[in-house]
Amino acid sequence: MEQGALRVDANVSLHRTGEPLGTRTEIKNIGSVRGVASAIRYEIDRQRALLQDGGVVSQETRSWDAVEKVTVPMRDKEVVQDYRFMPEPNLPPLRVNLKTKEDSKDVISVPLIRDTIPELPEESRKRIIEKYRVRPEIAIQLVNEPALWELFQGVTQDKSRDPTKVANLLMNDLLTVLNKNKLEVTECPVTTTQLCELTDLLLTKKINLDAFKQILNELVENPDSERSPARLVADKGLSLVTDDDEITQRCNEVIEENPKLVQQYKNGKVKVFKALLGILTKNTQGKIDMAQASEKLKELLKK
Template sequence: MLQVSCGGCALLLGPSVRSSQLCYVGRGWRTASTACKHARDTGSLPWEGVVGLEVHAQINSASKLFSSSQVKFAAPPNSTVSFFDASLPGTLPTLNKRCIEAAVMTGLALNCAINKKSLFDRKHYFYADLPAGYQITQQRLPIAVNGLLTYRYPTGKKWSDMVTKCVRIKQIQLEQDSGKSLHDDFMRQTLIDLNRAEGQLRVDANISVHHPGEPYGVRTEVKNINSARFLARAIDYEIKRQTDILNNGGIVQNETRAFDYKLGATIPMRDKEGKQDYRFMPEPNLPPLILYDSKTLPRNIDAGQVINIDLIKEMLPELPNITRERLVEEYGILPEHSFVLVNEDGLKEYFEAVVKMTTADPKKIIGWVIKNLLGYLRQENLTIKQSLITPSALAELVTLLENKVISSSAAQQVFQELCKGGNKTPTLIVKEKKLGLLDSEQLEGICQKIVDEHDEEVAAIRKGNLKVMNKLIGLVQKASKGRTDPALAKTILEKKLQL
């Protein structure tokens, strides 16, 4: 289990974490400028929220951090428990190399400084889900410290109105996961599952409010939030609750709370009468964790038996912000398109595969991928991997359009056929449904017929109302069932009208 601790983030209080330009003043949310004016007029000050997060994330490994027991999601209770996991006397922890590598990679991804020497500690507390009476963690010298996560979000309707924010990462530490308490209200008993490592993500949010420039307020801790959406709702509610208490002359209690997603509210769990004494002490059964880089790696050590920070850095995949910048620079697409490609699992790879299989401009391809393909997938509730339209099929369709084999309207018809599945290629669909562009002789005939049958429109165009030309082009498209190039149809019509 990885625990990532984020530094306190000051927020001008708004209806969500992202809305940092709103303040909670009196009985409602106001813009920052309005709040400041309200504060000057009434002599009051807006509240400012401070949020610190402890993110507990499961490491993707085959076995546990300190034992060889298998990590298996939703396994039957207590079916993957070793003697050490059960805290039998005389059992010792064995550190999992894969977990260390994952922790280092996480630290590098979050721009942390990796400590070449880190220590393990015992954190003592007595609860049923921890049979040993202590938890192995890193309190004195964790594996990574002082990181920074930079992100961007829109502040208006336009994607160009983007604001860059930074979150400080205090530390990343390796930590033994506690067991899971299963409360049976009917039987009035609590059962413990020591499989551990079953939760993919848990977040503890520490929240307080204060006036800008004044000391931080009393914080509450909202425990074990398991989704980003619930986290945002819990923070919103807790900030509102605390400001209401303070505005009414009350005192915020230092306590641990839980978020009830059904109520959309936080509820008390237990009071914190003071700082809990965990009686931290060095873990006697684990030596200091020593890491190396290429410069400090001793010659007489087997490279496969140690952790090389530089080697892990080379293995680090391209991070999302770098990917978005590369997509914009390499393909000339808009920043908002790069966000969609990165945020939809597998969509970036799909887009780049199509680009490699056609000479069409990527700026044209992105429209097909985001508007047509993604729209179809969402309508059918499918993932990218479940798409019936392969990258090669979309690339072939775009190529037919680029080479003026079909019109844009015919291309849409081909796309709809591809959505039905089957083994037919775009070329075969065009042939069977006769969707190819008409030759110039056929198009000449259709244009002449449209001109002959629409004297009123022809007269308007010759008097200078060129907008009416679009109507004639539409009629040509309709008559040809979408098998004409609008630009070529316009050229022929202008020639026949002697414009």
């Protein structure tokens, strides 16, 4: 490794399900990662073809010919002692009971042990995907981050909160803020109650995503478990305009102040609609429900 060289030995044996393990062949001194894959693949194919033809696999050492892409015999190993195998005196024989939960000093019950093992990561991922209907990559990250998984469970206790949206907010926005402040998820100062309240403000369109991020950043940088996200939104004037009458008024102002753009739109140059929306966003400092405002602006421009 100090010279940047790689040397790998690989052992390959084949057997049918339910039958004893097959005779092992050792492949020596493979010099690259790609060579390891190719050598093992070749040896599997070689042994399979040999066995299917009624032949017998010899216990031997083979080398990998990287040019010809084949394994070639080096020397035979007729007995296991050639492999330098020896019994370990400190390891007693292992006797297992595969069927019942009866355990004793000399026999270990596999079903009993299985019942005591915590849920394995693969089982957790499958359960999360089935229960919350989230994408596999979301389940993987939640399982890999126990603290994040705990927050996710806390926020999604209320079934009205969309699990996928909650997961995206936690993994994209919360982790971004924590990383910026050099904090681990286990050190997150935002409580589950605060996250629930802040998430509800966003999902019910009381605030937009920018305001969500701003309040989240405030809660992380100035931690206080008693602070209310709703109160912070009110104090900072970040509430989203959703009132239909106010949105109509704002849209009419944009139409009246930009007659040239309005005329271009009515003449068929629909691309200017984005410009009108941009003006509306600027005039309202982004504190308006843009989906609702866009529909209202289109409606007014038809008149």
